Amino acid sequence: GPKVLQIPSHQIIDMGQMVTLNCDPVSNHLYFYWYKQILGxxxxxxxNFYNGKVMEKSKLFKDQFSVERPDGSYFTLKIQPTALEDSAVYFCASSLSGGIETLYFGSGTRLTVL
Amino acid sequence: TQTVSQSDAHVTVFEGDSVELRCNYSYGGSIYLSWYIQHHGHGLQFLLKYYSGNPVVQGVNGFEAEFSKSDSSFHLRKASVHWSDSAVYFCAVSAYGSSGNKLIFGIGTLLSVKP
Structure with missing residues (x-):
């Protein structure tokens, strides 16, 4: 099936540093998402993100978070500065359109903030 | 506000057994329901979805799910499980018509299949 690639698979950084998580979505998809999963x-x-804009965000999407997809390249999640509670696995997903379209997920980036 | 509840945190069965993983939701409007599987250390893989029509939907690898509006449920079933079905299963709900497709996931059910 369609593949979403996430780079890197694991990132370790010190608290206060900036980190960028990269996602290569399915090529013809137009909607992009980030999800966070704390262990267990x-x-x-x-x-979620469409046409260069954030469509909706949750309360977990703090001011230190930002997303972009410059010129159809990677869809990125940037955290600046990072905090200890940002340690989690971050999953990127994409879908062809909104509504009832299936979301396809990447394998996740495990972020460890020390 | 949509919510989804998976009442069983862990289900253990033997290979060849049938299994049902339960999912209940709450939402009053038009709804979209789906199931995803997550093998250890991997991302989520789509299994199946329902938004209208036949309440029994077929998915990959012999899985099916049945939507019940009266019970507010969308339980996942498989007639004969294989050891490779061992994984965490997530039920998800979304109110379609919203911007994008914001899936709300349940806490997941760990399915362990013993040989």
Whole structure:
């Protein structure tokens, strides 16, 4: 099936540093998402993005978070500065359109903030 | 506000057994329901979805789910499980018509299949 690639698979950084998580969505998809999963807990919606704009974000999407997809390249999640509670697995997803379209997920980036 | 509840945190069965993983939701409007599987260390893989029509939907690898409006449920079933079905299963709900497709996930059910 369609593949979403996430780079890197694991990132370790010191608290206060900036980190950028990269996502290569399915090529013809137009909607992009980030989800956060803390170990052993449920997957939680962070943000969705379409046509260069954030469509909706949750309360987990703090001011230190930002997303962009410059010129059809990677869809990125940037955290600046990072905090200890940002340690989690971040999953990127994409869909062809909104509404009832299927979301396709990447394998996740495990972020460890020390 | 949509919510989804998966009442069983862990289900253990033997290979060849049938299994039902339960999912209940709450939402009053038009709804879209789906199931995803997550093998250890991997991302979520889509299994199946329902938004209208036949309440029994077929998915990959022999899985099916049945939507019930009266019970507010969307339980996942498989007639004969294989050891490779061991994974965490997530039920998700979304109110379609909203911007994008904001899936709200349940806490997941760990399915362990013993040989």
């Amino acid at each position: 807990q449920q997957m939680e919606f962070l943000v």
